[in-house]
Amino acid sequence: MKNVLGRRGLAVVFGAAACLGLVSTAIAGLAAGPTYNLKKLKGSVTADGSSTVGPYTTAAAELFRRAGATGVQLTVGISGTGGGFQRFCKGEIDLSDASRPMRNSEAAACKTNSIGSWRAFTVANDALTVVVNQQNTWARCLTVAELKKIWEPGSKVDNWKDVRAGFPDVPLKLFGPGTDSGTFDYFTEAINGRARASRSDYQASEDDNVLVQGVSGERGGMAYFGFSYFTENQSRLNAIQIANPKTSQCVAPSKATVFNNSYRPLARPLFIYAKGSSFARTEVQAFLDYIFDNEVAIANRADFISLTPKQLKRARTNFILAVKAAKRT
Amino acid sequence: MTTAVPTSLAGGPRRRVWRNRLFQLAMLSCMFVAFGTLALLLADTLITGWPELSRRLLTGLPSTVPGEAGARPAILATLYLGLLVLVFSVPIGVLTAIYLEEYANRERWWNRAIEVNIQNLAAVPAIVYGILGLAFIVRGIGVGRVVLAGGLILTLVVLPTVVVASREAIRAVPDSIRQGAFALGATKWQVVWRQVLPASIPGIATGSILALSRAVGETAPLIMVGAITYVAFNPSLFGPYTALPVQIYNWTKQPDPGFQTLAAAAAIVLLAIVLSMNAVAIFLRNRYRKQW
Amino acid sequence: MTQMEAPRIDSSRIAEVSHGLDRSEVESRERVFSVRDLSVAYHGNVALENVELVEIRRRIGMVFQKPNPFPKSIYDNIAFGPRVLGMKGSLDERVEQALHQAALWDEVKDRLKDGALGLSGGQQQRLCIARALAVEPDVILMDEPASALDPISTTRIEDLMHELKRDYTIVIVTHNMQQAARVADMTAFFSVDVEEDGSGRRGILVEYDATTKIFTTPSDKRTEDYVTGRFG
Numbered sequence: 001m002k003n004v005l006g007r008r009g010l011a012v013v014f015g016a017a018a019c020l021g022l023v024s025t026a027i028a029g030l031a032a033g034p035t036y037n038l039k040k041l042k043g044s045v046t047a048d049g050s051s052t053v054g055p056y057t058t059a060a061a062e063l064f065r066r067a068g069a070t071g072v073q074l075t076v077g078i079s080g081t082g083g084g085f086q087r088f089c090k091g092e093i094d095l096s097d098a099s100r101p102m103r104n105s106e107a108a109a110c111k112t113n114s115i116g117s118w119r120a121f122t123v124a125n126d127a128l129t130v131v132v133n134q135q136n137t138w139a140r141c142l143t144v145a146e147l148k149k150i151w152e153p154g155s156k157v158d159n160w161k162d163v164r165a166g167f168p169d170v171p172l173k174l175f176g177p178g179t180d181s182g183t184f185d186y187f188t189e190a191i192n193g194r195a196r197a198s199r200s201d202y203q204a205s206e207d208d209n210v211l212v213q214g215v216s217g218e219r220g221g222m223a224y225f226g227f228s229y230f231t232e233n234q235s236r237l238n239a240i241q242i243a244n245p246k247t248s249q250c251v252a253p254s255k256a257t258v259f260n261n262s263y264r265p266l267a268r269p270l271f272i273y274a275k276g277s278s279f280a281r282t283e284v285q286a287f288l289d290y291i292f293d294n295e296v297a298i299a300n301r302a303d304f305i306s307l308t309p310k311q312l313k314r315a316r317t318n319f320i321l322a323v324k325a326a327k328r329t
Numbered sequence: 330m331t332t333a334v335p336t337s338l339a340g341g342p343r344r345r346v347w348r349n350r351l352f353q354l355a356m357l358s359c360m361f362v363a364f365g366t367l368a369l370l371l372a373d374t375l376i377t378g379w380p381e382l383s384r385r386l387l388t389g390l391p392s393t394v395p396g397e398a399g400a401r402p403a404i405l406a407t408l409y410l411g412l413l414v415l416v417f418s419v420p421i422g423v424l425t426a427i428y429l430e431e432y433a434n435r436e437r438w439w440n441r442a443i444e445v446n447i448q449n450l451a452a453v454p455a456i457v458y459g460i461l462g463l464a465f466i467v468r469g470i471g472v473g474r475v476v477l478a479g480g481l482i483l484t485l486v487v488l489p490t491v492v493v494a495s496r497e498a499i500r501a502v503p504d505s506i507r508q509g510a511f512a513l514g515a516t517k518w519q520v521v522w523r524q525v526l527p528a529s530i531p532g533i534a535t536g537s538i539l540a541l542s543r544a545v546g547e548t549a550p551l552i553m554v555g556a557i558t559y560v561a562f563n564p565s566l567f568g569p570y571t572a573l574p575v576q577i578y579n580w581t582k583q584p585d586p587g588f589q590t591l592a593a594a595a596a597i598v599l600l601a602i603v604l605s606m607n608a609v610a611i612f613l614r615n616r617y618r619k620q621w
Numbered sequence: 622m623t624q625m626e627a628p629r630i631d632s633s634r635i636a637e638v639s640h641g642l643d644r645s646e647v648e649s650r651e652r653v654f655s656v657r658d659l660s661v662a663y664h665g666n667v668a669l670e671n672v673e674l675v676e677i678r679r680r681i682g683m684v685f686q687k688p689n690p691f692p693k694s695i696y697d698n699i700a701f702g703p704r705v706l707g708m709k710g711s712l713d714e715r716v717e718q719a720l721h722q723a724a725l726w727d728e729v730k731d732r733l734k735d736g737a738l739g740l741s742g743g744q745q746q747r748l749c750i751a752r753a754l755a756v757e758p759d760v761i762l763m764d765e766p767a768s769a770l771d772p773i774s775t776t777r778i779e780d781l782m783h784e785l786k787r788d789y790t791i792v793i794v795t796h797n798m799q800q801a802a803r804v805a806d807m808t809a810f811f812s813v814d815v816e817e818d819g820s821g822r823r824g825i826l827v828e829y830d831a832t833t834k835i836f837t838t839p840s841d842k843r844t845e846d847y848v849t850g851r852f853g
Contacts, residue, residue, distance in 0.1 A: 380825025505689035
């Protein structure tokens with residue numbers, strides 16, 4: 001028939017559009033209380049930021065949901081620490097995952113956009129891990145000075161024999177994270193003394209799995225990344241012990257050494273930044289409250305190192321202050 | 330060859346015959362390179378992902394633990410995005426194509442400029458549309474990082490392709506059909522709407538669905554406009570979302586190797602979606618194939 | 622150009638049809654449908670500018686050299702014209718009547734919903750004639766309607782023309798002199814003149830008269846040369 005086909009096509013198309021029109025609405029919660037009835041919570045919480053912290057927030061969101069908060073729509077993005085802060089300071093998100101503290105320039109952006117106050121919470125710990133190939137039998141422990149010799153800007157070290165007298169003549173192949181990552185910022189600050197100051201003639205990738213593959217396929221390979229990438233790939237890589245600058249003792253990265261503060265200087269805290277105004281919403285409060293109540297479970301689930309009791313206490317106090325501040329306004 | 334063939338004929342063109350065969354061989358090996366790589370990739374994905382291809386993957390929510398993770402929100406959002414792209418790109422693309430083919434005067438420089446522009450836009454990398462979409466759709470007109478914004482941006486990505494395909498289809502309608510309709514006193518609009526358009530539907534449908542399957546597989550622009558990676562609820566038009574390609578990309582970056590297999594399994598799902606779309610395209614083409 | 626029974630076309634004006642009429646031009650799509658270069662004397666008016674082309678096309682039915690049925694069913698091919706023109710009355714009756722007039726009804730009455738492209742070439746051409754008849758034109762213009770057909774189909778088309786000329790004015794363009802002699806009552810002979818200033822070729826009307834006179838005792842030398850086969 002003439003144009004029946006054309007008309008029917010349009011009808012289908014518009015019908016489908018109408019179905020999509022069913023829109024979920026967010027209803028903000030009301031009064032804040034010390035305990036939260038998770039089952040009654042509604043609304044949405046948006047988080048974005050570091051891909052290192054992302055799995056932690058995701059695990060927290062999962063357990064939060066399982067604990068009964070099915071009415072809260074929690075989303076976690078991984079735009080990177082810098083990307084997360086950018087969105088955070090535009091007021092687009094409630095929580096910003098960060099693997100390093102906020103920079104002054106970022107804080108300035110937050111202020112010019114007048115998003116109000118914000119608070120940083122330490123939520124977990126990570127051990128930046130320096131890894132080498134499994135056939136590397138010589139490098140068991142390195143000092144900060146040796147690492148600096150390798151990684152500092154302008155470094156020309158390209159053979160293991162130049163790292164320390166007695167090391168074999170094996171070409172050194174370096175792999176590292178991209179310059180957008182918080183890991184890069186933290187490592188360069190801890191080892192080279194200044195954030196973002198690093199030699200640049202190494203193979204960089206935003207994808208840590210690429211680094212894992214690079215080092216496991218290269219006898220003289222070396223890389224650094226978050227602890228969880230090492231624990232998942234222990235069978236393919238060796239972790240280097242780091243000589244503690246104070247005690248000069250060689251310390252391997254582990255939950256215990258981070259916890260007792262001996263793995264230095266590469267143990268780092270991970271943060272979630274929260275917008276002050278978001279605390280006015282019960283679902284945001286309840287989510288953070290849930291995190292501090294279930295810190296260990298969340299850290300274990302996502303393969304992170306949990307907070308020390310001291311860190312947890314500080315985070316808790318910080319949280320309670322934030323809730324009070326939100327009530328006042 | 331039979332013995333009846335005279336020797337003069339059998340012996341002469343041997344060199345030419347050999348060249349002929351050589352060329353065939355060269356073409357065949359080229360085809361194997363192209364096809365073999367694809368087959369290898371497919372086989373690798375299938376073998377890696379098959380064990381994880383479960384109901385949980387289709388209906389479960391994402392998780393930090395590979396053994397518990399599913400991709401339902403991502404799969405649903407991908408289907409929604411596909412629908413949105415269809416709703417937006419087909420009417421706009423087809424009407425543009427009709428204008429360019431049936432109404433535009435090629436003598437005018439602006440019509441030629443539009444044509445050249447559309448051809449070029451079809452070759453612009455998708456990430457560029459992502460940046461554009463972030464600036465103008467997500468932040469500019471303030472749609473936000475929601476399914477609708479993703480659909481609009483993917484529409485931009487595939488619109489030039491839809492226009493080009495629709496133009497080809499419209500151009501393939503013989504002039505004799507237009508003449509026949511005009512001769513009966515039909516107006517231009519009636520000729521286009523009742524003769525040219527129905528006759529070009531197979532071509533338009535094929536082109537549109539192929540463009541659609543491209544949109545469904547796009548990752549880069551969606552990452553730009555914030556297809557978030559952890560979404561534990563079914564997407565809605567104005568809600569946050571993640572898409573299947575983004576979910577796959579995210580899983581491949583996870584430390585736990587269990588996610589690699591999960592990513593392969595999700596890739597199979599995506600492949601199944603794209604292939605079934607292409608199957609629909611082929612079906613439509615065969616069903617409505619016209620001879621003139 | 623051959624012409625059959627032209628009661629409604631003012632023969633004194635027919636020369637004006639010749640203006641700018643060139644075979645290649647007639648065949649080019651734009652010209653046929655814009656008619657602008659073709660000052661047609663129609664009901665005593667010279668159709669030039671400011672005419673509703675759509676209306677002119679409706680009143681002058683057109684059958685093309687190659688059968689061009691729409692890629693639709695037989696029924697929809699005939700019904701297209703009445704539908705787009707919004708003609709009143711029963712569509713089914715109109716379709717049946719047009720098919721009867723085009724002597725196609727008996728062959729297709731059981732498969733009206735089948736695709737028109739499945740018909741033979743001759744049937745397709747009669748379908749195109751039926752399609753033209755369905756909108757009730759004043760004049761039917763046939764541009765070499767049988768040149769793409771086999772002899773048997775050609776005969777059927779010619780028989781049909783004899784049937785139709787009782788009700789319609791039919792103008793047919795043909796290069797086939799025998800066909801002109803067989804079907805036409807009045808014949809016009811057109812030729813081309815090469816412009817002296819080299820600006821191109823120009824169609825001219827050489828002679829217009831009763832068919833028998835044109836073919837037996839033409840008054841123009843060029844006509845005589847053509848019908849006796851001295852050129853062409």
